Amino acid sequence: MSSISLSGVSKFWGDTIGVKDLSLDIEDKEFLVLLGPSGCGKTTTMRMVAGLEKPSSGTIHIGQRDVTSLGPRERDVAMVFQNYSLYPQMTVAQNIGFPLRARGVGRNEQRRKIHLAAKMVELSDYLDRKPAALSGGQRQRVALARAIVRSPAAFLMDEPLSNLDARLRISMRGLIKRLHNEIGTSTIYVTHDQLEAMTLADRIVVMRNGEVEQIGTPNQIYNHPRTAFVAGFVGSPSSNLLDGRIENGVFNASGISVAAPLKGDHRKVILGIRPEAISLVNEADAELHGTVLAIETTGDATLVTLSVGKQELIVKREANCTLEPDQAVSMKTSQQGFFFDGESGLAI
Amino acid sequence: MKPVKLAEGTAVALAQVLFIGFFVFPIIWIFMMSLKNFRDIISYPPKFLFSPTLQNYSETILGAEGALRAGELPEYVRFLINSMIISGGAVCLAALLGVPAAYALARSGIPGRKHIAFTFLSFRFAPELMVILPMYLIYTQIGLYDTYLGMVLSHQLICLPLVIWIMMSFFQDIPIEIEEAARVDGASILLTLRAVILPMSGPGIASALIIAFIFSWNNLIFGLVLAGPNTRPVTMGILQAMTFDQIKWGLMAAAAMVSALPGMIAAIYLQRHITRGLTMGAVK
Ligand SMILES: Nc1ncnc2c1ncn2[C@@H]1O[C@H](COP(=O)(O)OP(=O)(O)O)[C@@H](O)[C@H]1O
Ligand SMILES: [Mg+2]
Numbered sequence: 001m002s003s004i005s006l007s008g009v010s011k012f013w014g015d016t017i018g019v020k021d022l023s024l025d026i027e028d029k030e031f032l033v034l035l036g037p038s039g040c041g042k043t044t045t046m047r048m049v050a051g052l053e054k055p056s057s058g059t060i061h062i063g064q065r066d067v068t069s070l071g072p073r074e075r076d077v078a079m080v081f082q083n084y085s086l087y088p089q090m091t092v093a094q095n096i097g098f099p100l101r102a103r104g105v106g107r108n109e110q111r112r113k114i115h116l117a118a119k120m121v122e123l124s125d126y127l128d129r130k131p132a133a134l135s136g137g138q139r140q141r142v143a144l145a146r147a148i149v150r151s152p153a154a155f156l157m158d159e160p161l162s163n164l165d166a167r168l169r170i171s172m173r174g175l176i177k178r179l180h181n182e183i184g185t186s187t188i189y190v191t192h193d194q195l196e197a198m199t200l201a202d203r204i205v206v207m208r209n210g211e212v213e214q215i216g217t218p219n220q221i222y223n224h225p226r227t228a229f230v231a232g233f234v235g236s237p238s239s240n241l242l243d244g245r246i247e248n249g250v251f252n253a254s255g256i257s258v259a260a261p262l263k264g265d266h267r268k269v270i271l272g273i274r275p276e277a278i279s280l281v282n283e284a285d286a287e288l289h290g291t292v293l294a295i296e297t298t299g300d301a302t303l304v305t306l307s308v309g310k311q312e313l314i315v316k317r318e319a320n321c322t323l324e325p326d327q328a329v330s331m332k333t334s335q336q337g338f339f340f341d342g343e344s345g346l347a348i
Numbered sequence: 349m350k351p352v353k354l355a356e357g358t359a360v361a362l363a364q365v366l367f368i369g370f371f372v373f374p375i376i377w378i379f380m381m382s383l384k385n386f387r388d389i390i391s392y393p394p395k396f397l398f399s400p401t402l403q404n405y406s407e408t409i410l411g412a413e414g415a416l417r418a419g420e421l422p423e424y425v426r427f428l429i430n431s432m433i434i435s436g437g438a439v440c441l442a443a444l445l446g447v448p449a450a451y452a453l454a455r456s457g458i459p460g461r462k463h464i465a466f467t468f469l470s471f472r473f474a475p476e477l478m479v480i481l482p483m484y485l486i487y488t489q490i491g492l493y494d495t496y497l498g499m500v501l502s503h504q505l506i507c508l509p510l511v512i513w514i515m516m517s518f519f520q521d522i523p524i525e526i527e528e529a530a531r532v533d534g535a536s537i538l539l540t541l542r543a544v545i546l547p548m549s550g551p552g553i554a555s556a557l558i559i560a561f562i563f564s565w566n567n568l569i570f571g572l573v574l575a576g577p578n579t580r581p582v583t584m585g586i587l588q589a590m591t592f593d594q595i596k597w598g599l600m601a602a603a604a605m606v607s608a609l610p611g612m613i614a615a616i617y618l619q620r621h622i623t624r625g626l627t628m629g630a631v632k
C-alpha cells in the first residue's frame with residue numbers, strides 16, 4: 001500500500017491532447033475518483049499510472065519510487081478493465097491466480113489466496129467455471145478478485161461497472177466500497193457517472209479536455225463547484241447554467257432577474273441553479289418567468305423543462321406535479337445559486 | 349409460387365449444376381479412369397459403363413510384381429512417405445518460425461511492419477519458376493539437392509507466408525486489453541504468449557497449418573526441380589506414369605486419386621477451419 005503522485009504529467013499523440021500538465025497526489029488508502037465526460041483523459045491518466053502508456057512529460061511516483069520509466073510489471077499495481085479482460089481459456093480460479101503464477105508464488109500459497117479472494121467477492125462456488133459461463137456481474141467480480149489476490153500497491157479501475165445493468169451496478173458499487181473499507185488499498189477509479197463518483201469517492205478529480213477542473217471531496221464538488229463546467233456536470237439532473245449580465249446587484253437575462261451579491265455592471269455572468277432549488281410562486285414574487293416545454297416522470301419525481309427567454313431550464317418537482325405543456329410558470333430560487341465569471345467560467 | 353420466383357429458382361439451380369459440374373466432372377472422370385483397364389480408357393467414344401477393376405490401384409500402391417519380389421518398397425509408397433516428411437517438416441518449421449513472427453508483426457511497433465508483412469505475402473505472388481533455377485544452382489553447389497532438408501527449406505516459400513499471414517490476422521483479432529491485463533498482472537512476454545495468447549489461438553494455428561500442409565502437399569514444381577530419386581514427392585509420382593514409350597493412363601489416374609486424398613479429406617472434415625483461415629487473411 002502506498003501513495004501515488006503525479007507531477008506535471010502530460011500525454012500527447014501528435015496534436016491530440018490526452019492529458020495536459022496533470023498534478024495529483026493520491027494518499028495511502030485513499031479512494032480517488034477521476035470523473036469527466038468521455039474523451040477527457042481519464043483512461044489515459046490511469047494507463048500512465050499502470051505503465052501501459054508512457055507520459056510525454058512529467059513524473060509519476062508510487063510510494064517513494066519514481067516509476068515513470070518502469071513497465072507495468074515493475075509497478076505492482078492491479079487494474080480492472082471496463083470489458084473485464086479475463087483470460088477466456090482459464091477457469092475462474094486460474095484467472096484469479098494468474099498474477100500469483102506470474103510472480104512464482106507456490107502452489108499451496110496460490111490456492112489459499114485464490115480461495116480467500118474468491119470468498120471476498122462471493123465467487124467460491126464458481127472457481128471451476130470458464131469466463132464464458134459467467135454473467136457480466138460475475139465476470140467483473142472475477143476481475144476484482146484477480147486484482148485483490150496479490151495485495152498490490154494500488155488498484156486502478158477503469159469504468160468497471162459501465163457494462164452492467166443498473167441494478168447490478170448498484171450492488172457492485174456496494175461491493176467495491178466494502179472491499180475498499182476492508183483492504184484499504186489506495187484506489188484510482190475512473191467513471192463518467194457522477195453518482196458513482198459521489199457515492200464511492202473520498203476525493204473526486206473532475207477532468208475536462210485533459211485538464212483538471214476541480215479536486216475535492218464529493219461535498220466540496222457538489223456544494224462549491226469551482227467552475228461552471230463542474231456545476232453543469234454534477235448532480236442528477238445537473239445544475240442549470242443560465243447566461244446573463246449583472247446590473248445593480250441583479251442577475252438579468254430575458255425572463256430572469258435574480259438578486260446577486262456581486263459588483264460590476266454589464267458584466268457577463270453565468271448563474272448555476274440546481275433543478276431542485278427552484279420553487280413555483282405567484283407572479284409578484286417571481287424571479288424567473290417561463291413556459292413549460294416538456295414533462296418527464298421518473299417515478300419519484302417529475303422533471304419539467306421550461307423555456308425562459310431564449311434559454312432552457314430544468315426544474316425538479318414532486319411526482320404528482322400538475323403542470324402542463326405551454327403553461328406559463330412563475331418561479332423563484334429557493335437556495336442561493338452559483339455565480340461564475342462569463343469568460344473564464346470560474347466561480348465568483 | 350409466383351412465376352418470377354419459379355424462374356429465378358430454376359436459374360439458380362441451373363447455375364449451381366453448371367458450377368458443380370465444372371469442378372466435379374474432372375474428378376469423376378479421373379476416378380472412372382482409375383477404375384478402367386487400358387482398353388476401356390482408350391476406347392472412343394468414351395465408355396460410361398464398364399467393368400471396374402482395382403488393378404491400377406494395386407499396381408500403384410503395391411508396385412509392379414517385380415519390385416515386390418525384390419523386397420523393395422513400391423515406388424509410389426516411397427513418394428507418399430517423402431511427401432509426408434517434406435510437407436510435415438515444412439509445416440512444423442513454418443509453425444516454429446511463423447507463429448512468433450506473426451505475433452511480432454501483429455503486436456510490436458516495429459517501423460514498416462506492414463511492409464514486412466506484405467513482403468512475406470508477396471512470396472506467394474511470384475511464380476515459383478522465378479526462383480527455382482537459381483535455387484537449383486545453389487542447392488547443387490551446397491549439397492541440398494535431393495535432400496529432405498533442402499525440400500523442407502524450399503517449401504518455406506509456400507508455408508511460411510501462409511502461416512504468417514493467417515496468424516497475423518488472428519493475433520490482431522485478440523483484444524489488446526487481454527495482453528495488457530497480463531502485463532499489469534506481472535506476466536513476462538513469454539508467459540503471456542504461452543499461457544494467454546497461444547491457448548486462445550488454437551483454432552487459428554490449426555487452420556493455418558492445415559492450409560499450409562495442403563498447399564505444400566499439392567506442390568509440383570519444387571519436387572520436379574529440386575528433388576532427385578531419394579526425395580520425390582507424390583505429385584512427381586503421378587508424372588512417373590509417363591514413361592518414355594507410353595503413358596500409363598490408369599496408373600496416373602490412380603496415383604492422382606490417392607495423392608488428392610489428404611486435400612479432399614481435409615476439405616470435407618476441416619472445412620470450417622479452412623474457410624476461416626483463408627478468409628482471415630483475405631477479408632480483413
Ligand atoms: N492511443 C491513442 N492515440 C491517439 N489519441 C488517443 C489515444 N488514446 C487516447 N487518445 C485521445 O486522448 C483523449 C483522451 O482519451 P481517454 O483518456 O481515453 O478519455 P476518457 O477515458 O476520459 O474517455 C481522447 O481525445 C482520445 O481520442
Ligand atoms: Mg475511458
